[in-house]
Amino acid sequence: METMTETPTKQLAEKVQPPKVEPATDEAIANYLRYTCKMAEIAALAERDTAILKACEELKIVISDEELQATGDEFRVKHKLLTASETLAWLEKQRIGPEDWTQGIRMQLLMQKLKERLFLDAIDAHYLTNREEYQRVAFSQIMVAELPVALQIAQTLRAEKVSFAAMAIEHSKAYPSSQHGGFVGIRFLSSLVPEIKQALAGIPEGEIIAPVKTNLGYHILRVEKWFPPSLNESVRAEILEVLFQGWLISNAGDRS
Amino acid sequence: MQIADLPLRSTSNSDSVSILNQRFPPSGLPFYRKLGRTDLTVSCLGIGGGGAISSEDTLYAFDRGLNYFFYSSDLHHFLYRSMSGGLKQLCGRGSSVRDRVILATVTYIKNPEVALSAIFDQFAELGIDYIDILFWGWIGSRDASAFTDCLHLSNDLRGANTVYQRTIEKMVGTSERLKKMGAVRYIGASFHDLDLANQWLDSPLLDVVMVRHNPAHRSAQRQVFNCLDAQNPQRPGVSTFKSTGSHSGVLWDAPASLPKGCWIPNVPDLYRYSLSQNCVDVCLTGMRSRSEIDAAIAGIPQGKLTPAELDYLDLYGDLHRDRINIADISPEKLIYRP
Numbered sequence: 360m361e362t363m364t365e366t367p368t369k370q371l372a373e374k375v376q377p378p379k380v381e382p383a384t385d386e387a388i389a390n391y392l393r394y395t396c397k398m399a400e401i402a403a404l405a406e407r408d409t410a411i412l413k414a415c416e417e418l419k420i421v422i423s424d425e426e427l428q429a430t431g432d433e434f435r436v437k438h439k440l441l442t443a444s445e446t447l448a449w450l451e452k453q454r455i456g457p458e459d460w461t462q463g464i465r466m467q468l469l470m471q472k473l474k475e476r477l478f479l480d481a482i483d484a485h486y487l488t489n490r491e492e493y494q495r496v497a498f499s500q501i502m503v504a505e506l507p508v509a510l511q512i513a514q515t516l517r518a519e520k521v522s523f524a525a526m527a528i529e530h531s532k533a534y535p536s537s538q539h540g541g542f543v544g545i546r547f548l549s550s551l552v553p554e555i556k557q558a559l560a561g562i563p564e565g566e567i568i569a570p571v572k573t574n575l576g577y578h579i580l581r582v583e584k585w586f587p588p589s590l591n592e593s594v595r596a597e598i599l600e601v602l603f604q605g606w607l608i609s610n611a612g613d614r615s
Numbered sequence: 616m617q618i619a620d621l622p623l624r625s626t627s628n629s630d631s632v633s634i635l636n637q638r639f640p641p642s643g644l645p646f647y648r649k650l651g652r653t654d655l656t657v658s659c660l661g662i663g664g665g666g667a668i669s670s671e672d673t674l675y676a677f678d679r680g681l682n683y684f685f686y687s688s689d690l691h692h693f694l695y696r697s698m699s700g701g702l703k704q705l706c707g708r709g710s711s712v713r714d715r716v717i718l719a720t721v722t723y724i725k726n727p728e729v730a731l732s733a734i735f736d737q738f739a740e741l742g743i744d745y746i747d748i749l750f751w752g753w754i755g756s757r758d759a760s761a762f763t764d765c766l767h768l769s770n771d772l773r774g775a776n777t778v779y780q781r782t783i784e785k786m787v788g789t790s791e792r793l794k795k796m797g798a799v800r801y802i803g804a805s806f807h808d809l810d811l812a813n814q815w816l817d818s819p820l821l822d823v824v825m826v827r828h829n830p831a832h833r834s835a836q837r838q839v840f841n842c843l844d845a846q847n848p849q850r851p852g853v854s855t856f857k858s859t860g861s862h863s864g865v866l867w868d869a870p871a872s873l874p875k876g877c878w879i880p881n882v883p884d885l886y887r888y889s890l891s892q893n894c895v896d897v898c899l900t901g902m903r904s905r906s907e908i909d910a911a912i913a914g915i916p917q918g919k920l921t922p923a924e925l926d927y928l929d930l931y932g933d934l935h936r937d938r939i940n941i942a943d944i945s946p947e948k949l950i951y952r953p
Contacts, residue, residue, distance in 0.1 A: 424616075431616045441621045461616045483778045487731075490771075587767030587820070590778040 883914025
């Protein structure tokens with residue numbers, strides 16, 4: 360019977376091939392963005408770039424040909440586009456021309472220069488004032504929907520009858536940490552939801568924390584390791600981004 | 616932008632060869648030694664300002680080969696300041712001998728929020744480009760939490776291109792040395808609580824450990840020195856203080872019950888007592904004069920104390936603290952010297 364129901368469908372699929380269509384025009388692409396409700400998101404990014412260009416003009420921030428060339432070459436190395444032909448083929452695949460690509464590199468450089476002009480000197484002061492916000496923690500969690508289940512899991516873990524990872528794989532509803540034995544990763548304490556942040560604060564490594572309620576469910580937590588705050592390059596970049604995004608938002612607010 | 620063929624780049628990194636710590640032979644008392652895992656080469660005798668040594672004698676000590684100097688900008692500053700002129704000369708901006716001096720400073724204000732101000736005071740007073748070792752001072756049994764907070768600053772304090780270096784630069788002006796070394800090169804702690812010292816022996820946040828040690832106070836041997844592996848290049852540097860003193864009195868004064876003719880250690884002997892212990896790199900002293908400096912230096916070539924001498928001084932220290940009765944000491948353990 361199954362073969363009888365499948366056969367007509369198969370035949371139809373073989374009969375009707377996907378229609379050949381012309382490459383989408385800019386208008387068609389814009390239309391797609393509208394009906395998939397992505398217009399606002401892309402429009403905001405375009406407006407952001409316009410704001411960056413205006414600010415750079417005002418501050419007389421320019422990109423030299425040498426900077427442009429060096430960054431373009433770095434881009435090509437990163438994307439393994441070592442020959443001109445590979446690069447041109449890649450551009451064609453992206454449906455853009457060399458000028459579009461160059462404009463993208465220029466925007467990227469202008470944005471970085473603007474960020475640094477506006478906020479590079481403010482990073483250290485921001486960090487020293489908000490240092491505790493940059494403490495990081497590696498932690499694991501088991502998230503379940505019911506409190507009694509959470510309490511039972513916490514009790515079992517405290518009795519050290521089974522491993523945290525095994526319980527997480529079996530019970531946790533949190534994805535993707537459940538697939539990694541409950542290990543969430545290393546996170547800035549300030550980036551966590553307030554309930555989790557409060558529960559983790561000051562807890563010694565290895566201790567099982569009683570179920571914590573959030574909008575998502577009940578979390579059994581364990582701190583794996585604390586990392587003291589440190590203003591390394593990645594944190595500097597993050598602070599620069601935070602300050603810049605704040606400036607962009609206030610700028611957008613002024614425009615509206 | 617030009618799109619031409621890019622030259623192939625080599626992907627192999629030529630690792631720069633690290634300069635490994637030179638380790639001295641396990642026997643004897645080399646005058647200079649590496650300070651634990653740091654890349655600092657220190658003299659085995661250090662001078663702190665607690666004895667109010669003058670600036671002239673501080674410079675004399677440097678000329679005689681001592682290179683480890685310890686300075687407090689807060690507690691007991693009225694004593695330490697008498698050596699500040701000498702330290703300015705040795706470590707101040709423009710000094711031609713700065714790279715031959717190890718400047719250790721201490722703050723007894725165990726509060727991360729005040730660290731910047733404490734360091735600034737030291738920079739302003741001594742006119743320096745950088746500090747080799749910044750010590751958190753007087754870490755007692757009630758300081759566990761505050762001390763943890765202080766050590767959590769280590770990665771922001773130590774080395775070049777750190778937030779503290781850049782901030783100090785803004786406060787005192789930039790210099791090539793400050794940029795290269797950072798405001799602070801290494802972090803140390805002076806412990807009064809040996810349990811805490813023991814807990815932090817294996818921390819990447821703490822580079823140098825300083826503890827009280829003398830024949831009458833030997834707990835550091837069990838809780839610190841003997842917990843370290845002399846062959847481990849990653850162990851922290853170790854310094855002792857109060858090598859000659861005890862609350863029962865100075866140790867060069869013989870205990871009342873010591874039989875006549877028994878060896879009474881002099882001050883250089885007491886320094887060698889500390890330096891004879893496992894992993895002790897520096898004995899920090901409170902030397903006050905040129906004659907004391909000369910005597911201490913003259914003692915070093917005698918090398919480490921023998922096991923019999925160490926055992927004797929242990930008993931000597933116990934007698935000092937009335938922890939043992941002379942009648943309970945077997946006569947063959949006593950050492951008689953004219």
